[in-house]
Every structure is written in structure tokens, then in C-alpha cells.
Amino acid sequence: MSEFDYDLFVIGGGSGGVRAARVAAGECGASVGLAEMDRYGGTCVIRGCVPKKLMVFASEYGAMADEARAYGWDMTSGSFDWSAFHGHLTSELDRLEAVYRSLLKNSGVETFDARAEIVDPHTVKLSTGETRRAKHILIATGGRPVRPEMSNAHLGMVSDDIFHLEKLPKSLLIVGGGYIACEFAGIMNGLGVEVTQFYRGAQILRGFDEEARGLVAESMRDRGIDLHVGTNVLEMGRKGDASSGDGGPGSDAAMGMPAQERDHGAGVDEAGDGPIRVKSTHGHERDFDAVLFATGRVPNTADMGLAAVGVELGRNGQVVVNEYSQSSVPSIYAIGDVTDRVALTPVAIREGMAFVETVFKGNPTPVDHDLIPSAIFTQPEFGTVGLSEEAARDQEPVEIYCTSFRPMQSAFAGSDERVMMKLVVSKESRKVLGCHIVAPNAGEMIQLAGIAVKMGATKEDFDRTVAVHPTMSEEIVTMRNPVRTA
Template sequence: MSFDFDLFVIGGGSGGVRAARVAAGDTGARVALAEMDRYGGTCVIRGCVPKKLMVFASTYAPMADEARAYGWQMERGAFSWTDFRAKLDTELDRLEGVYRRLLDNSGVTKFDARAVVRDAHTVELSTGETFTAKHILVATGGRPVRPDLPNAELGIVSDDIFHLDELPRRILIVGGGYIACEFACILNGLGVEVTQYYRGAQILRGFDDEARGLIAEQMTDDGVRLKLGTNIAEMRRATAAEIAGDVSAENAGMGLPPEARVQPSAGGDSGPGPVWVRSTKGEEEVFDLVFFATGRAPNTGDMGLEEAGVSLGRGGAVEVDAYSQTAVPSIYAIGDATDRVNLTPVAIREGMAFVETVFKGNPTPVDHELIPSAVFTQPEMGTVGLSEEAAREQEPIEVYSTSFKPMQTAFAGRPDRVMMKLIVSQASRKVLGCHIVAPDAGEMIQLAGVAVKMGATKEDFDRTVAVHPTMSEEIVTMKSPTRSS
């Protein structure tokens, strides 16, 4: 049978673009890619990249105070969201152009359209065009979801945060995962008064308990009003009287000093706020904005996948085997659409493994073990391997942990603490997990991840000479376990 293309990729995010351009550029395959929105996907356009730039922006506020402690004559100023957003938009436009050129230079045919699957080898575009392909790769990513709550449409989700015309003065963030916690820290650092509701007992569920406890403590010390065991019971558009009378003494004392605060947003019926909220604990407040960070779902709805024979699992996740192949042999899926490990570098690895398997004749399963990751809270958390709690359920372990004030901020009189932690198997002596809570923890965990992936033992860490004076030297200088179990 003759096909229009050897490969048709649906989705122009990091995973889909990598698979398309490598298949075309390295093997000469005839490749097409359809993207209904902006090239670069969640990570580049509305996720990792703009978020990290916002993280950078949010960390400058205390620098003037620290600089004065080091002898510099500096004063803290105000943050201009308008200036920052203009430059952010320019940078995202530039990056999207890079993605488009990568595809063009590899000979990939691009379609700026929505694509759906009609059968095992057929794709139909929103333009009305239909194409056949020997292989179809679904790389449509994920999307943020709102909770099932009356008037939830009054709040925003993570995709919306980068498009605000102005920052709110007061925001309620709902959720306790990494997106909620990262944006709580970001917005707090930018001068917004942040309240965070999380229905669970502690934020960052699934991460190491000691690490997430330290982050929660630091967030609270920095001014985030973190309310655990709390959710929204009711929300609606605030009345004019409620808007005028809700500036409480408790709220006014949080976050940055008055001269550095964001001015109140105008609100009104045309925008997403202000919103009156009653919590499950009976507290009533008015917020300029409510931000739901309550989960994400695979972007697989109304794509014709099930009709074509592809099995979808919980939340619409495409079910695949170790080689990213679906129940239909010609259709594959990678990235957040499969809801395996929802990280951009993982999607890219899955895309590369797909090309190796299908176009290079080298069957390559995806390795999802011991993936380093970072949470860009303030302080950051870097982690690889098992948490103390998960490791303890698996086998007898030793825990090496230390927490201390880092030199730079201690000199400036700040109370910040950092943490370094190793989880070690008593039997094999292998390091099963490494957890770092510290400024630039993401940079540190990348290198620690190499050692853990290689199967390094605690004694391998001990034999490594420390780099002094650094925070990270504590990873190789902890000689005695703090506890065993």
C-alpha cells in the first residue's frame, strides 16, 4: 500500500517535534506534523520555560536586602509585570520560531491545524484535508483541568497565568502539587499576597516527607498563607460591598512591604475576578483571582482514537506498551498523552526511542527508572530515586540527612535552611534516593542523578572529595546515619 507519509505526528510539543525531525533528518522518512496551537507545546509556550523565567524574576526581591548586608547601598524597588511580560512574549515567539525552523530544516511538512485519527493509517485535518501514513504518532500532551465545582469558570488555570494583563493584589491558589507550590512562590516573590488551599495534610504529595515539610515551612516563613486540610466549599463573583470591605489586617501584613506590592486589579465582569470564597473551614474572603492548580489530563478527547481501536485508560491516557505502541500496531503515543511520567525530557526520550524502534530497526524500550526531577519552589527541591517512605517499604535502609543555614544567606541574617539527604540500602549499600532542598537544587540533582543511575554506593559518595566551601559538599561528608529502619 502506498502512503502519503511514512510518519504523521499529531502535536508540536517537545516530544513530537523531536521525533518528527529526527525521523526525517536521520532516516530520510517522509514526515508530517500537525499542531493546532503554537509550536513548542506546553513546556515552551505555557509551562517549563515561561514558568522558569518567572521563577528567576521572583527571586530578585530579597536581593537588595541581602546586598545591604554585604555592604552594598541598594534599595528594593517595585516589579513591573508589564515590562516583564512584554519581554517574555518576545522570548516565547523566538523559541516558537526555533521549533518551526528545526522542522523546516529537517524536511518535515507542517500543518497548522487540528488533526484527528480516522483509522489505523488515516489522519484528517480541521482544514478538511485527509492524509494517509504508515505510522501515526500521538504527541498531543496534556491540559490543566478545573475542579468539579459550581462557578469554577471564575478561576483561571496554569495556561492563563502567562496572559494576565496585570498581576492581582491577592490570589488564592488551589492545589498542593508542584505547579501550585511553584506559582505560590513565584507570585509571592513578585509581590502578590498569596493564599494557598490544599485539601491534604501536606503539600507535594509523593515526594520525600522531610523535604516537602521543609519547603512548606519556608514558604510560610516567606509569606505564603498556606492552609492545609482546606478546600473551596463555595465560590461566586464578589459583590461591590465585599470587594470594598475585605482588606483584612491579616492579609495586609503578608508578603512584600507596601512600596513593593502589586496594586489592586480592577476586576469587573469582563475578567476572572474578584471572587468571593468560602472555605471548607468556614472562612470567607475575597480574592482578586482564583488559580486552580488541581491536576492535568491527557489531551486526547475527540480525536477518534477509540473509534480507530486505540485503548484509552484513566483520564483519557493512551495505553501503550514499553515501546510506546498502542493496541493498533501502526499508532504510537508518547509524552503526557500517555500519562506515564509527565516531564518534558521524558517525552523527548520517548520520541527518540520511538524513532530508534520504528525507523532505525533498533527496538528500544523507554527507561522510566531513576529519573531526576526538580520542583522550582523557593527553595528548590531536586530529587532522584526513592523517598525515605517508599524505600522503607521496600527494604531495610539507612538515612543520611543534614539541614543547615547556607553561608550566603546566614551571613545576611536570613533564617533560610537547606537539606541534603541520602537513602541507602543496608544490604547493597546502593544509594536508593537523593533529595536536596536548596537554592539551585535542580542544578545539583542533575549531577547526583548520574551517580544514582549508575548504582553508586554510599561508600562511593564517601570516597569523593568535597568541594569546599559549597552547600553540595554535605552530600559527600555525611558519615553517620541519622536513622535506620
């Protein structure tokens, strides 16, 4: 009789963990167990990519009537019904969770609706009291949003909470300048919410191409988002409540609320208890119906027993792994956001597949994190792959090919909104080092451009490609002369 109950035990039922579990079981014949403490599908399906993108779609319909009238359609703008949309959204997420459960069951994976803690290199203890032993353990617990360390932070929501709102606020302050903050600013603005955004840095979307993020910021302001950079929250509290100062009776400290508990859901329950008064670092005070903190995420590694069994953790609490996703304990691996490498769903899935190749197919496969295309679903979208102009010019001499213009569809309707196409090209090798697109459906475009960049296409390869006319994307292959060198 084997000393192990399973060949593999996966902790976490998100996209990466589910893919690894069902491929190991279905294709490799491994005996696999999986524990998920919340909902199957994880952040992406339940509280991230999928519901967010559906909200993006919903938020874009409001402006369509105005554009349609310019094309001769007799259309009027209606009002948005959050409750009707939210009910449909909830049903869709329930359907997708059922799909994930079915995929696991049909692959022969035994599932546990329970929290798992690692007690030794081969043993997990479930919150139901059971213990299971496995030859290999895969941690795929993802990450979670956190609130900043400040008094009364519990009054604000985090991104998970947005999907549970019973009604939309009339006014919303979003704190943060990353892609989550900017995406929700566009969504809520499109749904009719008065949106203000604070970001402490000099420009939103830090780390992305400077010219592209500048255009995104300009477009956000043009669409009515009150965006303030170089600005942060100094104080916040319920209007007229003594809790608005440090250590007041309504503050986190006064309530004795542990930091970990403050990170989940408090903002939803209190969203209807009156306006939140916010004082900014510039000294201005204003009331908002709700505040959303989009100021960072941390890996879900707390209280899992990892340090006790010798698993090395990084400064952010992430599981430190090698190129094969193996931790400092040889039998324990980790993939996805819990490793704090590249926090994207397709990357977690790729890491899960590479893990199966390495451990169960005898084909050691390092994870390739180079030249990953991605899209930020701002309005307009921002698609990017490869190096920004700033990163590229620090590496080697480059040529910059860039164009910005009013696209045909919206220009005909009288819109001044502009789009941008940009290529960053190595002077020496002529390879396209980066491609950046700010435009409607940029995510769709960058997926295809990403293939060319990943293959090492040169600027001349782009030039030899015949343009598809009339499209926005044809500009990618018709820019003949660089606008600057660096």
C-alpha cells in the same frame, strides 16, 4: 506509487513530537508530516517549563537588594513592572516558537497548522479538510489543566492563563498542593502578590519525600505564603453576585457551559470583574482578586477518534501503550503526557527518541522510566532522584543520612532559612536509593547526583569523593553517620 503520503505523521508540535519528527526525517530519511493546532513548542515552551522558569527568575530578584545590603552594597528595592517583563517574555516565546518551526522545516518535515483527527489506523483528517495517510501515526498531543467540578469554577484560572494576565492581582488564592501550585505560589509571592494556598491533603507535594516536602512548606510560610493544608474551596462566586451558590445565575450549569469549554481561559477574561468571594471547608470566607486552580491535568485525547479506531484509553483518558510506546493499534504510537506515564519534558523527548530507534532504525528500544531526576522550582528549590525515605523503607531496610543547615550566603545576611541534603541508602547493597535536596539551585545539583544514583553508586562511593569546599553540595559527600535506620 506508495499507498501512503508519509512514513510518519505526528500529531502534536511539542518537545516530544518535534524531536521524533525531525530525527525520523533528518537522520533516517523518513517522509514526515506534523500537525499542530496551537503553538509549536507545546506546553513546555509556550505555557509551562520555559515561561515558568523565567517567572521564577523574575520573582527572585526582589529579595536580592536586602541580601546585597548585608554585603555592603548600597541598594534599594524597587517595584516590579509586570507589563515590561510580560512583553519581553512574549517576545522570547515567539522567538522559541520560530526556532521549533525552523528545526522542523530544515529537517524536511511538512507541517500543518491544523487540528488532526484519526479516522483509521493510517489516516488523519485535518481541520482544514485535508486527509493524509501514513504508515505510522505518532500521538504527541500532551495534556491540559482542568478545573474542579464545582459551581462557578469558571471564575478561576488554570496554569495556562497565568501567562496571559494583563496585570498582576493584588491577592491570589491558589488551590492545589502539587508542584505546579507550589511553584506558582512562590513566583507570585516573589512578585509582590499576596498569596494564599489551599490544599485538601495533609501536606503539600504528595508522593515526594516527607521530610523534604515539610521543609519546603515551612520555607513557603516563612516567605509569607499563607498556606493552609486540610483545606479546600467549598463555594465561590463574585462578591455580591447571586451566582455564588450552587446553580445560581452565574454558575456553569446555569450558563449551559460544556465542561470541556470551561477548562480553557475563562479565568483570564473575568479576572478584572471584581473580587471573588471564597468560602473554605473550614467555614471561613474571604475575597480574592483572582483564584488559580492547580488541581490536575488530563491527556489531550478528546474528540480525536481514538476509541473509534480501536485505540485503548485509560481511566484518565490517556493512550495506553506498551514499553515501546505502541498503542493497541499497531500502526499508532503515543509519547509524552498524553500517555500519562511520567509528565516531564525530558521524558517525552526520550520517549520520542526511543520511538525512532524502534520504528525507523530497527533497534527496538524500550523506554527507561527508572530513576528519573527532577526538580520542583519552589523557593528554595527541591531536587530529587530515586526513592523517598517512605517508599524505600517499605521496600527494604535502609539507612538515612540527612543534614539541615543555614547556608553561608544567606546566613551571613541574617536569614534563618535552612537547606537540606538527604541520602536514602540500602543496608544490604549499600546503594544510594534516593537523593533529596532542598536548597537554592537544587535543580542544578540533582542533575549531577542523578548520574551517580543512576549508575548504582554506593554510600561508600559518595564517601570516597572529595568535597568541594566551601559549597552547600559538599554535605552530600561528608555525611558519615546515619541519623536513623528504618
